[in-house]
Amino acid sequence: MPRYFFDFWEDGNLIADKEGTDLPDFEAARDEGFLDLMELANDILPRNGAHELKLVVRDEAGRDVIALSLNYREEGL
Template sequence: MPRYFFDIDDGVRDLRDNEGVILNDREHARQEVIATLAQLANDKLPNGNNHTFKASVRDETGTRIYEAALTLTSGWVP
């Protein structure tokens, strides 16, 4: 089974995955990175109103094969 690497940018840190995880296929990697973004947002968003989380998936050759971003823009209505 192939190994996939998940690089995460939470707006504060840009983290490069050097270990990766073994998954069945590209679709499982896509699902995993989306779930990771959702969890990261859930953990970090109470600390602010505006934030963008980005992630990308690399395959075993180091080629970026998928990108995703999750953005929250919020504020009080005057």
């Protein structure tokens, strides 16, 4: 089973995945990345201001295979 790595960026600061996760294929890695990004967003947001969250999935060879991002902006009304 291929191993994928999920690197998380918050406002330009990297938290690199050094262990990775074994998953059956790219589609499973994409789905896992989406769920991870939503979980991280739930933990981090909302905070005042704006935030950019990004999760980059790498394969075993270190190649980026997909990037998922979420931009948050809070506006007073």
